[in-house]
Amino acid sequence: MYLEKTTWPHVAAYLEKGGDFAVLAVGSLEEHGRHNPLGTDNIAPNLLLDLMDERLYDQILIAPTVSYGNCDDLVGFPGTLTIGYDLLRDLVARITDQLFDYGVRRFLIVNGHGPNIKPLSEVCESLNRRGALAGLANWWLMAGELNPAWGGGHGGAEETAAVMAADPSLVDTSAYGPMDLVNDISDELPTDGWSNVLFEGAHVGFPRDAVRFFGNGWIGPDDPTKADPEWGTQMMQGVAGCLVDLVGAMQRAPLPKPMPVRTYRAWAGHAMGSDAGEKGGEA
Numbered sequence: 001m002y003l004e005k006t007t008w009p010h011v012a013a014y015l016e017k018g019g020d021f022a023v024l025a026v027g028s029l030e031e032h033g034r035h036n037p038l039g040t041d042n043i044a045p046n047l048l049l050d051l052m053d054e055r056l057y058d059q060i061l062i063a064p065t066v067s068y069g070n071c072d073d074l075v076g077f078p079g080t081l082t083i084g085y086d087l088l089r090d091l092v093a094r095i096t097d098q099l100f101d102y103g104v105r106r107f108l109i110v111n112g113h114g115p116n117i118k119p120l121s122e123v124c125e126s127l128n129r130r131g132a133l134a135g136l137a138n139w140w141l142m143a144g145e146l147n148p149a150w151g152g153g154h155g156g157a158e159e160t161a162a163v164m165a166a167d168p169s170l171v172d173t174s175a176y177g178p179m180d181l182v183n184d185i186s187d188e189l190p191t192d193g194w195s196n197v198l199f200e201g202a203h204v205g206f207p208r209d210a211v212r213f214f215g216n217g218w219i220g221p222d223d224p225t226k227a228d229p230e231w232g233t234q235m236m237q238g239v240a241g242c243l244v245d246l247v248g249a250m251q252r253a254p255l256p257k258p259m260p261v262r263t264y265r266a267w268a269g270h271a272m273g274s275d276a277g278e279k280g281g282e283a
C-alpha cells in the first residue's frame with residue numbers, strides 16, 4: 001500500500017499485525033538522451049512499484065519515491081538536477097530510520113540510477129548492522145540478467161522501452177539520433193564509454209562532466225530506435241515478478257543479528273579470534 005494514499009490507522013493496523021516490510025524507490029532527474037524524459041529513472045521504478053502493489057497490496061508499505069539522485073556528472077544538460085552523494089545517502093537514511101522506528105525491519109530499495117548504488121549501499125549496510133534486512137534492487141541490471149535481450153545502457157533501448165511501457169507518449173521518437181560521443185580530450189585519448197577513453201586497447205577513466213563528451217546523452221550498446229512498448233511491458237512485468245518473489249523470500253528470511261560495527265566479522269560467525277573486535281572487522 002502506498003503511504004501517500006492510505007491513512008495512519010491503516011498503517012498502524014499493518015504494523016500491529018506484524019507487518020514489517022517497506023519498499024522505497026530511488027531515482028534521479030537527469031538527461032537520458034534527446035528522446036527520453038528527464039524523469040526516466042523515476043518513471044521506470046514507479047511502474048515496477050505499481051505492478052508490485054497490485055500483487056502485494058496489504059503486505060508492503062510503499063514510501064514516496066525519492067525522485068532526485070546522485071548525478072553530478074550530468075549537470076550541464078538543462079533540467080538535470082542532482083542532490084549529490086552525501087545528501088542522497090542522508091535523505092534515504094533519514095527516511096528508512098523513521099520506518100525502522102515504526103517497526104519496519106525489511107527494506108527493499110528499488111533503484112533506477114547507477115551512481116545511486118554506492119550511497120544506497122551505505123544505507124543498507126547501516127540498516128543491516130542494526131538488525132534489518134535491506135535489499136538493493138537495481139532494476140535495469142536485474143533486467144539484463146533475467147533476460148540478456150533486455151539489458152542496456154543509459155537512455156538506450158532498455159530504458160526507452162521501460163518509459164514506453166509506462167506511457168509511450170513520453171518518448172520523443174522524432175528526436176532519435178546517434179550516440180554522438182565527442183573526443184573532447186585529444187585524438188590520442190578518444191572517448192569510449194562513460195567517462196572512459198580507450199588507450200592502447202585498454203580503458204582508462206577520465207572522470208569529468210558528461211556534457212563534455214556526450215553529443216546526445218544516451219550511451220550503450222542498445223540503440224534506442226530498437227525499443228518498443230512490447231519489449232518494455234514484457235521486461236517490466238518480468239522484473240516486477242522477480243521483485244514480488246524477492247519480497248516473499250525476504251519475508252521468509254530470518255532477520256540479521258544486530259551487531260556493533262567493529263566486531264561484525266565475529267558476529268557473522270567467521271573465525272577471527274577473540275581480538276577481532278579490537279582489530280576491526282573489515283580487512
Ligand SMILES: [Zn+2]
Nearest residue numbers: 040041155159
Ligand atoms: Zn537511467
